Amino acid sequence: MSEQIVKRVVIAGGGTAGWVAAAALVKQLGPLLDITLVESDEIGTVGVGESTIPTSRSFHDLLTINEQAFMRATQATFKLGISFENWGKPGDRYIHSFGEIGKRSTWMADFHHFWLHAQARGFGGSLADYCFELQASQAGKFAKAEGVPINYAYHLDATLYARFLRGLAEPAGVRRVEGKIAQVEQHPETGFLTALVLASGTRVEGDLFLDCTGFRGLLIEQTLETGYDDWTRYLATNSAIAVQTRSVGPAIPLTRAIAHQAGWRWRIPLQHRVGNGIVYCSDFLSDDEAQAQLLGDVEGEVLTEPRVIRYQTGARRQVWNKNCVALGLASGFIEPLESTSIHLVKVAITRLIQEFPFGGCSEALAARFNAQSRYEIEGIRDFITLHYHLTQRDDSPFWDRCRTMEIPDSLAQRMALFRDAAQAYKEGNDLFRVDSWVQVLLGQGLAPRSYHQLARMMDADTLAGALATLKSNIDTAVARMPSHQDFLAQYCPAGDA
Ligand SMILES: Cc1cc2nc3c(=O)[nH]c(=O)nc-3n(C[C@H](O)[C@H](O)[C@H](O)COP(=O)(O)OP(=O)(O)OC[C@H]3O[C@@H](n4cnc5c(N)ncnc54)[C@H](O)[C@@H]3O)c2cc1C
Incomplete structure (x- = not known):
């Protein structure tokens, strides 16, 4: 019998990535592992990420999630594709359907x-x-019936989704620790991570650490200095403003992606409200202009304060480094045009379960995981770059740049x-x-x-x-x-x- 060296898994961060990881790990490997998740209410989550793709369904099957219960708990609606408006040229519309x-x-x-x-x-x-x-x-x-195939995904409330997954993970054995991570301890010789130290002084020791701390990449970057490949030359947007509005009509089973002079705007209909946001490149549109444009375009009463989110499109050079695996925004981010980020979290955690380092984290395991992750994210980068580059729009400096850029x-x-x-x-x-x-x-x-x-x-x-x-x-x-x-x-x- 080989020895099990990795038993204590510590998940840093409790956004969608953290709770997706916790729910999947405990469901599949629960009896073999001791899983702790650390999150900070004070820091909070990115609070967006509400449009998914059909692979969410197979992931939910893996977790034996009841669809109706999940949809009720997350105010979810069905999604059959994305309506792209004004992309080829202003006034154009086409649907990228899942069918x-x-x-x-x-x-x-x-x-x-x-x-x-x-x-x-x-x-x-x-x-x-x-x-x-x-x-x-x-x-x-929309309809679902026995024997009638229909390929679909969901629109969901991101905060409620994390809560729903937490409701599965905690009773199944995941230990949740509330607190701010103040320090990350490393082995003095190998540099492997050994413990998270919270502001309260509590130490959480582990054998394997999942960095789900969002854009800051507290473990993978701030501690391990793994490096990041910047893909802004292909995907120029770097900012988003999100705002929620009251629904003014029936929910449609489509995400809308409406291009504007320096990016695009999303509209995601949920059961109780609509999620809206504007994505833009700050070189071409100021935050104030973007906010004014978003608020001018949304329908229905505005329910939340508009919030600016900055990001850098790109990928972490290695998502598995030593005994740390980064998931979600900590691992990289391709802007949300094709709603692929949560999918990447789900694929990554499924892969980690399949390739779990019971006998210890080795370079060979990490190299394989990193190569697979890189292939996936580059494929998504190319597909999304296509939307910007293949355009006849010449009505703004932003589109001139996209149309003529290197790909x-x-x-x-x-x-x-x-x-x-x-x-x-x-x-x-x-x-x-x-x-x-x-x-x-x-x-x-x-x-x-x-x-x-x-x-x-x-x-x-x-x-x-x-x-x-x-x-x-x-x-x-x-x-x-x-x-x-x-x-x-x-x-x-x-x-x-
Ligand atoms: C504008 C925008 C739109 C998006 N739209 C979509 C979409 O439609 N579909 C899609 O699939 N994805 C989308 N995404 C991506 C999606 O939001 C993320 O992939 C998903 O929410 C996962 O985020 P996360 O859990 O990695 O990070 P976060 O939500 O940022 O969570 C980070 C967690 O780490 C914790 N943390 C951080 N630092 C510390 C610390 N020091 N101590 C303790 N805890 C800490 C935080 O409290 C939090 O719990 C979008 C992203 C952006 C920016």
Whole structure:
């Protein structure tokens, strides 16, 4: 029997990252570990992060979370995609939906090639016509039924989500310690972390430390000086202002991402309120201007004081350093355009459980974990950079910069492939599917020069008939669905917060 060297896990920080980590660890490895979470009410959490992607569902399955209970507790709504407005050029709109476009077939070419062929022949309508989730979201509808596949995520209240996860983790055995971490102790020779010392003098010793302290990276950066790769040259925004408003209409199952002259604005509908925010680059828009613009654009009574949040887009050089693993904002941050941050926390903690260093933290384990994490975050960086770079907007210095900036080679190659041959791909552990790339590439205005000629082997009448049937099946299914608001009211009503 090999010896278990790592048993005491200390989680520094109790935001979404800290409590996601605590809930997952105790659920999967509880009897093998002694888990302590330290958080400070005085410091508080970042308080945003309310839009998710479908991987949240599989993570919740892992934790055997009851969906209705979770949605009631967090005032959650369903999300079928993101509505991108004014991105390609002012007045444009497209939806990046979570749904599958067209029909999965055994053909050697993806559905969009057939659609492109139909377009070339003058029929086929919009690509959006062939996506069930997209059509449902546009109609403001939602339903779940046995045997009817629908791919969705959630909008949720970030504070209530952390509280909900805490409610799972504490009874399952996670010890919570309230207090401000004043000092981090290290082994004098190895530099490994040994204990957190709180302002009260309490020492919390551990074998493995998870840094979930947010942007400050108290362990991974302030103590271990790991280093950070700055990606501002690709993703220029560095500031956000968040504000909550009272709902003025039914909740739609879409996050709205509305571009403005120096960034974009989000709108996230929850059951009890709406989360809003403006994301911008402070070189091009002052905080006062951004706040005035946000408050001028939101609908409904403003419920909270607007709050400025600064960030630097980039990634920690190593997310696992010695016996410290950084999760959440402490590990890096890609701005929130595709709502990927909470997803990254969930993937990282799942991976840590799979690769848990029971026999001690080794360089080999850390190297593997770091390589996987880097691959994932670079893929997300590329996908989000695409939204800024592939634009015809020339109405402000910000968009001029985005349109003409240098982009990563990996993204340039993807764009060239689509431009030349309408090819898009998903490799290995890539997060974004072919349909995601296609929706954004076309939505932002990239017209491919050619496409796979397989579609020509189908005569025009057969292709037109197949497309018409697909569209009419989707239209019929959407027409039968209840409104998203009505579905929420019967499935998971949360009442007032
Ligand atoms: C503007 C913006 C919008 C976003 N939108 C989305 C979105 O739509 N979807 C999405 O997936 N993600 C989004 N994110 C990211 C998301 O908010 C975070 O990934 C998520 O909230 C996790 O944050 P965290 O737990 O790492 O950090 P935090 O919430 O900052 O938590 C840090 C914790 O560490 C504790 N702490 C810090 N220092 C100390 C100390 N000295 N002693 C004790 N405790 C300490 C704090 O008290 C707190 O509990 C957004 C982020 C920003 C900035």
